[in-house]
Amino acid sequence: MIGAIVLILFLFLLNQGLFNSFEKKYRWFSKKLMNLLFLYHLFFFGVYYTYAYFSPSDSKRYYERPQMFDSWWEYFGTSTTFIDFMSWPFINVLGFSYEMMMVLFAWSGYIGFVYAYLFFRENIPIKIKVFNIDFLTLILFLPNMHFWTASLGKGAPIFMSLMMFAYAVKDPKSRWGTLLIGSLITYYIRPHVFLFVAAGTVLGFMTGKEKIAFWKKLVVYVGMIGSLLMVQDTILGMAGLNESEDLVEGFTEFSEERGGELAKSGSGVDMANYPLPVKLFTFWFRPLFFDAPGVLGLIVSVENLIYLLLFFKIVKGDFLKFLKKSPISVKMSLTTFFLASIAMAFVMSNLGIIMRQKSMVMYFLFFVIYYYLAQKKYDKILKKRRLLKRRQKAEEADLVAQ
Template sequence: MVNYYYLEGNPSDSQYYWFVNNSNFDSSIWFEYFRIGTPFMRWINYPFAVLLKLPFWVGHFLFSIIGLMAVFQLFKLITLIVGNSSARFNSSIAALWLLLPNLHFWTSGITKEVICLLCIVTVFLQTYLKQWWSWQVVIAAITLALLRPHVLLMLTSGIGAAYLILVPLSRKRKLLYTALLFIMLLIFYLMVCQIIHIDPWDIDRWLLNNHRWRDSFIGSGSYVPIQYYNYPYKLFTFFFRPFFYDVSHPYGWILSIKNLLVFGLLIWSAIRYILKYKMVKWNVTLLSMLLFNIIGALIYIQRYAGLGIFARTRSMFIPFFI
């Protein structure tokens, strides 16, 4: 409800995805929207918004159900990971982080992040269960490829690297898997280039495009000159800002308190890891989550320059970071 009323007064892409304004309607048939990127988001919503003419608030309700499914999947994953390595108390503490408002705010509206989060947590859950090619993984991967291929690229990079690092393989098999991983990443990269209409081999055009994207945030209330920060502060900005010194709105205080808790958890976890590093047992899923966060952050800080878009984007990352 909070997300719905917020977007009612602050128009966003959600209205476009749900065909809210008359100017968004056209004579196109449903499957003309079956294309990579934003058109696929509209293809998903077309039967409900156009054919059934369901109101905007119903769309929020439907996407809230998807977001809740992602949270339940995440809780199941936390229970499996923590339950196998620690006491029930730690499992309960970890589950409490699912109550943080930012996660539920951004997973209760008509956004791509809602669907992406469900797909990501599904893949991580299936990899933890060692169901590498289950139907859930296939559907999640196809959905991400059509909706946000760059997120699938980050996810595949993290899982592939973790698998090659931790799973004992013969030299021949490791070379084969590395080649397959490279081919998959190349395909996803070309899909990203197709969406933004960039020559995949033109590095200067990529840098210029990223510069223009960052400049597009100038004038917004949440703009930050991230291109002038050093890399540690860039990563801090992506994961933990807005912080208290950024606050200019009551909502900023809520975000700052949440970010302080997450930052405190990171420090606490780092200290515990240093003290008990010999007892820590990494597996493919845990290392995949860590690499997914690092890769995703390093990519997004090249392109975004707004605290608001960081808060929304990291809803796909911070649950696994925690």
């Protein structure tokens, strides 16, 4: 445990260097907010560590597996194997204990929140309040998001890589390193999620309102589509579809089999016969209070209610009109969110796993909601300014006439 405390202090100092660089780049960057968020995330590291200590946890297996083989490259691969590959040098070379590995991965989850903050604030300078709380502050401090990104496992690094990608794609030329790291980690941990992100990016650049040089669009198209073609066998292999002659039928069989396995647990829900809208509702907003699995489920139900109330903010008649004129970042986020949601809604039949998995993609929905509300506020500000100018011109005309 002493090693974990020393590591926390080292990472805190590392954060300060990172924050100083962001402060120089962005006038709006709040070092105070990020430090508070770090302490908040550490609290959930403590909660998860306590939870893992008294109950079975995948984090323990993630610590044990990298010690089985002496060769680092034995672990190079996708999905769970890549987490073992990331952990191997820290455990076998640097001698990190289980507690230290938990801290390290929790920190990677925290870095995801830092990049989420950058992604939101850079693209949406207007502040919005919901439920009398600053929107960005609210979503940055949602407890379920921190709980599932504060431990040794897939949740923390995949969240970090997705937020790095979302931040970097705005300016890929100067942020190519961040974009590359985000892309590689996303692909190696969850190849199918990389597929959704790549598809969302291509669609965003095709339909976004920004005027972008053709050669820049071409670079994005070739890069993303080329990457997908190169890794298509791995992505299809994750669902056992690489040798399937009918991908639709193959995915249907895979989703039914996977859903059936997950539904066997205590918090399973039989989603096989649900229509797609109900499956999506279940994935996004359940458990709610009526089907919460245990105390954790009740806490998550409160958060899910917040998700639901936020979602209602975009259930408006002018949302489609806004979407049509929205920028690349909005269309990329919405496409990624929907594609990932649809795919996972077909295979998730366990509320416990749903609570964990959706933490990957909910921030993309929050971004769309935040941008929509900010755009409406900005339009009102512009309308007031135009009315004020008309009044001023009318008053000046009256003075001239007199």
